[in-house]
Amino acid sequence: MRAFALMLVALALTILLAPAIWLAQHVRYPLIGRPLSRLWWDTAIGLDQLGGAILYGEPDWTISSRTHWLARRGNRWARMFERVIDMFFGPGHCARSYRHEFG
DSSP, X not given: OHHHHHHHXXXXXXXXXXXXXXXXXXXXXXXXXXXXXXXXXXXXXXXXXXXHHHHHSOTTSOHHHHHHHHHHTTXXXXXXXXXXXXXXXXXXXXXXXXXXXXX
């Protein structure tokens, strides 16, 4: 029960504070010499890992990497999902994502 309450607090704070902090980062990144493209990339990876935590219960995996890993182990649903992901992000996206994270 404690973990659930902690998750609700974290979710509420994220929903309330993240947009303002993310916008502030658009000012901060150029001031510290980092390109805004890095902020967008970091945000995308963070959201992808959130999706991995929700979808697979694996917070350190992106959706694409975990899907590829499961597909290679014969999971029928993962093989179908991998095809859908690759259709949107390009052929071999899930395999490249897996190699990038763990290769």
